Amino acid sequence: MTVWRFVKRHALTVYALLVVGYLMLPIAVVILFSFNDPAGRFNYVWQGFTLDNWADWDGVLGLREALVTSIQVGLFATLVATVLGVLMAMAIVRHGFRGRASTNVLVFLPMSTPEIVLGASLLTLFLNMTSVFSLGFWTIFIAHVMFIISFIVVTVKARLIGFDRHLEEAAMDLGANEWTTFRKITLPLLAPAILAAALLGFALSIDDFVITYFAAGGEQTFPVFVWGIARVSVPPQVNVVASAIFLVAIGLALANVLWQYGSAKRERGIA
């Protein structure tokens, strides 16, 4: 009975923790099965613990190349999309101009279109203009820049709206020209937002399957590789790479949470 009373009093907490458990379950399974020692071709049933998969992570043909392609596309596409997106965000927040509303709509639209439609329409463009585009690395790059830009604009815009412009005005009053002001004041203050936007962009790029699948031709990124191999059998090495990506990402995110927590504490200390 005491258990029942405890559950009743803390029903919301219990429910919340159960949902957290549900969210974590597949992640735990992915990591757990990266240590599995499957007897046959299928990595579905737990057989026994081994470190071999981690030691021999690129023992599967094509896995390393696919991962390298993913990282290259991610870096290039994020770089280009971040530059284009930051410029657009500056224009939208800081300038009144004709067509601002339609610019906002154009930025919003790719985010609210199903991925399969984005992929399909790009493929139609590429197939109809084969003299300009040949499916492969660069068509994947084009597609990724396209769908990342919107997320960059939205993230940086949010930061720019709360931006204190007095510092820029002070710099100008002290004789700095626009370029120096941008370089010495605006950019450093925006850096955290730009970094956050770029990390989001990279994460979206490296995780994307649907659009990439349409734009890839014969080229393989890591998700495209997994799709191909999922129809045969998924080797535990795929879990190893996924676990490694997860651990790096979660490590960065945790560091960010701790950093924010620390700086909030410091600010309270000053005040």
Place this chain on the structure above:
Amino acid sequence: MGSFFHRHPGLAPYLLLAPGLAWLALFFLVPLAFLGYQSLQSGIFPNFAFTWEFSNFTEAVSDYRTQLGRSFLYAGISTVIALLLAYPLVYWIAVRAGPWRNLFLLFIVAPFFVTYLIRTLAWLNILADEGPVVGLLRSVHVLGETEGLLFTTLAVVAGITYNFFPFMALPLYVSLEQIDGRLLEAAKDLYASPTQAFLRVTLPLSAPGIVAGTLLTFIPAAGDFINAELLGTPKQQMIGNVIQAKFLESLDYPTAASLSFILMAAILVALLVYAKLVGTEKLTG
């Protein structure tokens, strides 16, 4: 550069916008135009001709209305389940988690850090016939000795719900977190019971989050094909599976293109109906 902007101040925003806008125009708008052009063609690969073939659309609807209906049914069910799972969790984080808020938010986005395909494949392990879930359900006779969960509608809907859950939870959190605690105190001072305070204050104020979360979950869910492909059978095929197969396997581009437009139009209609139900002012924030 500075003096150039001084002489032409009106040009600055357009120069900043030009590269990004050009990219979106060339690789988002122009491709949609090509998709429209393709959808009205006739013929067999690789000999297509533009013939204003509007029958592509009517034939696509009549041939694939089952998959179309199924997509919206699955997306709708998944969206509702995600809302029911996410709301209490996010409410708890906003109200009770205190200094641990950011950590629990990290738990919500953590699934995004595992590649989409792989977190879907993990459900193969969890729902496998030899796995713990099926074992438990069989031992309490919810499932018969030969019944399983994999490759069923349930598995596909569970996969979709899981994959798009963060899209529901994050906007919900933003709207719940912004609620001014003093409003709830005022409700309490005016002798509202906790239930009344929730129904009259918290729930209406979190409506924008519910609306945003619902849209962000429903739209990608309706276009999804991965869950049906990996966790289902042909009996669970959604419209995304058909578009994908027509484009990349049977090379029937005109039908695939018209189906893409039908999907977009159907989503738009669903959004309009939804806007009518919840009120337009809530939809635009």
